[in-house]
Amino acid sequence: MEGMELISFQIISSVGTARSMYIEAIQAAKNKDFAKAKELISEGEKISIEGHHAHAALVQKEADGEKIQTTLLLIHAEDQLMSAEGFKIIAEELVELYKMQTV
Secondary structure (H helix, E strand, O other): OOHHHHHHHHHHHHHHHHHHHHHHHHHHHHOOOHHHHHHHHHHHHHHHHHHHHHHHHHHHHHHOOOOOOOOHHHHHHHHHHHHHHHHHHHHHHHHHHHHHHHO
16 A cells, blocks of 8 residues: 555544544543543544644645545545544533533
C-alpha cells in the first residue's frame, strides 16, 4: 500500500479511533464518570490530529498545483474525518448536559 491509499487509511484509522473515543466519552458521562469522559475527549483530539495532518498535507499539495486523484477511498476518509468532528462536538455537548443533570 502506498501513496493515496496509505494517506487515506491514515486518515480513516486516526479519526475512526478518535470517533470511538468520543462515543466512549458519552457513555462515561452517562455513567457520571466525567473525569473519564474529559480524558477520552482529550485523547481523541490528540489522535485525530494525525488524520488532520494527513488531510492538510493533501490540501497543501493541491494548493501547490499537484493533481490529487479523488478515489472512493479518499472520499470515505474525508467523510470519516467530518463525522469524527461532528461526534466530538456532540460528545462535548452531551457531557455538559449530563453534568447539568447531576447538579
